[in-house]
Amino acid sequence: MTDQFTTHNLKQRPVAVFDSGVGGISVLQHIHALLPNEQLLYVADSKYAPYGNKSPAEIQARCVELSDFLIANHAKAIVVACNTATAAAIDMMREKYALPIVGMEPAVKPAAAASKNGIIGVLATTGTLKSAQFAGLLESYGRNVKVVTQACVGLVECVERGELQADSTLQLVKKYCQPLLDEGADTIVLGCTHYPFVRSLIEQVVGAQVSLIDTGAAVAKQLQKRLAALDLLTSESQVGSVQFWTNSAADNAKQVVQDLWKQPAAVSVL
16 A cells, blocks of 8 residues: 555545435435544436336446446445445445445345334335345345335436425325235335435325334444444544535436435535
8 A cells, every 4th residue: 555545544535425316315314424524425326317227237337437436536435325226236346346335225124123013015116126135135034024015116206306295296105105004014114215205205194103114324334334344434523524416407406405415515417
């Protein structure tokens, strides 16, 4: 290692997060809350959202392009804040890149543990539900519970447009939650990082008796654990900066990012 790549200098580099759009901001919020002194980079690949209807090869190509961009911006670690991208590309990324890479997976294990009646529902994209990774989760943790899955076509796009309280969004939420309720699910997994942004609508539909499980906090803890093990946690004491990029063509793209982040944000267009 040359002097410019000392551990100290690496520590001060930012943590990078990307998603197929703005959904991963829900994960970024957990990371910022747990590791407030870390500098953060976020790319919303909204131009290519959703990933759920794309082939694994297409998703892998997006992940490489985004990772190369973030590494060029000095990322010390990458969080793939997308269940579909994790399923399609995480193994390839870990082979290709030397820096720590943290992914997502639908929270089947904690949901199975939380369920009182043994019936859990999973709201996710088509790509996640079809993945080998999800099949493996069911094999490992879903044996002693009944798992009811529901692909939520169109819900990602509602969040991308910032339509978090729109009646059209509520109608989609009703359409997708009802089959899970009809099967008796008492615990529902939010299996896409976009879905926490419509959590209030989901709660409105399913009621207080149904538990909702989101994986953002667990991902933040895993990131903290990985950075600590590699002595890469920042030594800075002030709150870290956050830089956003989006390639969305929508006129309100920057506003959607700021609305979801819930505070002023530096947003650049890719």
